[in-house]
Amino acid sequence: MxxxxxxxxxxxxxxxxxxxxxxxxxxxxGLLKADLPAPVEVLVCPPFTALSEVxxxxxxxxxxxxxxxxxxxxxxxxxxxxxxxMLAELGCEYVIIGHSERRQYFGETDEAVNxxxxxxxxxxxxxxxxxxxxxxxxxxxxxxELIQRQVRAAIAGLSAAELASIVIAYEPIWAIGTxxxxxxxxxxxxxxxxxxxxxxxxxxAGEVVRIxxxxxxxxxxFAEFAAQSDIDGALVGGASLKxxxxxxxxxxxxx
Ligand code: PGA
Numbered sequence: 070m071x072x073x074x075x076x077x078x079x080x081x082x083x084x085x086x087x088x089x090x091x092x093x094x095x096x097x098x099g100l101l102k103a104d105l106p107a108p109v110e111v112l113v114c115p116p117f118t119a120l121s122e123v124x125x126x127x128x129x130x131x132x133x134x135x136x137x138x139x140x141x142x143x144x145x146x147x148x149x150x151x152x153x154x155m156l157a158e159l160g161c162e163y164v165i166i167g168h169s170e171r172r173q174y175f176g177e178t179d180e181a182v183n184x185x186x187x188x189x190x191x192x193x194x195x196x197x198x199x200x201x202x203x204x205x206x207x208x209x210x211x212x213x214e215l216i217q218r219q220v221r222a223a224i225a226g227l228s229a230a231e232l233a234s235i236v237i238a239y240e241p242i243w244a245i246g247t248x249x250x251x252x253x254x255x256x257x258x259x260x261x262x263x264x265x266x267x268x269x270x271x272x273x274a275g276e277v278v279r280i281x282x283x284x285x286x287x288x289x290x291f292a293e294f295a296a297q298s299d300i301d302g303a304l305v306g307g308a309s310l311k312x313x314x315x316x317x318x319x320x321x322x323x324x
Contacts, residue, residue, distance in 0.1 A: 072298065076279050078322040079236060079302035081112040081197060082309025083137060083165060083283075084119075093119035097126050099312030105131055109302075109322045112163055113309070117151055124159045135163030135197070138171060141181075141188035153192035164189050165304070167223060168199045169242045179222035186223055190231045197236040197281070197304065198223045200263070204243035213262060220266045232274035236281060237263050238304040244284025246306060253293035253300075256282045260299035288317035295322050 088096060093115045105111055114135040115123050124134050140150035156164060166189065167182035182198065189196045200219040202212040216239070224232060239259050244250050251259075260280045268275025282294045283304035294300050302322055308314040 071276070073301065076277065076301045077108065077110050078295070079110045079112060079279050079281060080315075080319045080322050081135065081163070081165075081236075081238075081281065081302070081304045082114060082315055083168070083304055083306050084113065084115045084309060085137070085170070085306060086116060087310055088115060088119055090119050090122050093123050094126060096310065096312055097123050097132065100132060100316060101126070101130055103312055103316035103319075105316060105319050106323045107131075109319050111319055114163070114165055120156070120159050120161065124161075128160065133162045134160055135165065136161050136194075137165045137168070139164050139166070139185055139189060139194075141184040153188045153194055157192045157194055161194055163195045163197055163236070165238075166196045166198050167219070169201055169240060169245060173242075179219060182219075182223045183225050186235070187226065190227070190234070195234050195236060197238055199238045199240050199283070199304070201240040201242050201245075201284070207241070207243065212259070216259060216262060217266050220263055224267065224270065227270075229271040229274055232267060232271050233277050236279045237267075238281040238283045239263060240283035240304060242284075246285065248285050250285045250290055250294075251282070253297050256294055257297035257299050260297065264299055286318060288314055288321060291318050291321045 112133045112135050114137050136156045139153050143154050166185045171177040186196045202215050241251050264275050267278050279301035281302045281304045282300050286303045286305045287308050
């Protein structure tokens, strides 16, 4: 097997700043009751406060656990931050890094993203690195250049083995939470560009890295993305907050 067939699809739910502990428990229990097809990796990323309870519920099930952010240091005087050691202890297999909301509202730079990516990998947590252009950048014709810069900066200094374990989420900022999506072929074109950017550093890693599409993904629109040669799943925000909708997206991922 090679190409897309060799890559297991990943559907990741980014719950953002939603769900109290009680609500998170209800959502994940709903998901466990849903029919989730075997050949898809299913991941939920609750807020930090709910990680511990959700971890207990998903232990030994098909659903994997991820966080939405981390700090790069193991411990220290960093008020309000959460370290990779703490996330690994809870059983987080993945962490979302460099989401556009973090870049936009919390000043996260390409350099910070790179430090976080390295810290996650050092602790055995797979980073889901988010990249994407704003509407102004798209209209100015700088999308390709920006995406390549974000990807190159995020992966700087990684070994070939580390590179092979990362996930990249292409999320055009203008498509997040807006109901607008890129069309399938256009998302695939950028997915291909991301893959080639990684392959330029390590050819084998370029083949195995999974690339997700994100931005207003719903059960009704995901088939168009799932069918693309260089898209291996989705990072889902709004539609991941309802068990039936998220499960429906997981089912669409099997193509
Ligand atoms: P959305 O969010 O699905 O609500 O557009 C996606 C994301 O920001 O990860």
